[in-house]
Amino acid sequence: xxxxxxxxxxxxxxxxxxxxxxxxxxxxxxxxxxxxxxxxxxxxxxxxxxxxxxxxxxxxxxxxxxxxxxxxxxxxxxxxxxxxxxxxxxxxxxxxxxx
Numbered sequence: 001x002x003x004x005x006x007x008x009x010x011x012x013x014x015x016x017x018x019x020x021x022x023x024x025x026x027x028x029x030x031x032x033x034x035x036x037x038x039x040x041x042x043x044x045x046x047x048x049x050x051x052x053x054x055x056x057x058x059x060x061x062x063x064x065x066x067x068x069x070x071x072x073x074x075x076x077x078x079x080x081x082x083x084x085x086x087x088x089x090x091x092x093x094x095x096x097x098x099x
Contacts, residue, residue: 008046011036012056029053068096 014036019027029050033043047053069092 011038011043011046012060015053015057069093
């Protein structure tokens with residue numbers, strides 16, 4: 001089971017790197033499988049369609065964004081000794097998105 005999770009992560013990382021380096025025109029299942037060093041069948045075992053793969057990528061992005069927002073907000077709150085206010089969340093969101 002653990003190796004399956006690691007392989008899924010490896011595929012997701014390969015897909016993200018592929019987009020980052022070559023753009024969406026090269027975002028094919030064949031290219032992702034090649035970059036992840038798995039067969040296309042192995043990729044499809046974990047992600048039965050490109051849509052499911054993209055959904056998993058978006059979920060990871062949102063988790064990372066949420067985690068970054070929390071960390072950044074906690075740091076700014078501690079530094080400035082502020083109470084939680086919606087404007088602080090917005091400032092931190094903009095800061096995280098543009099960094």
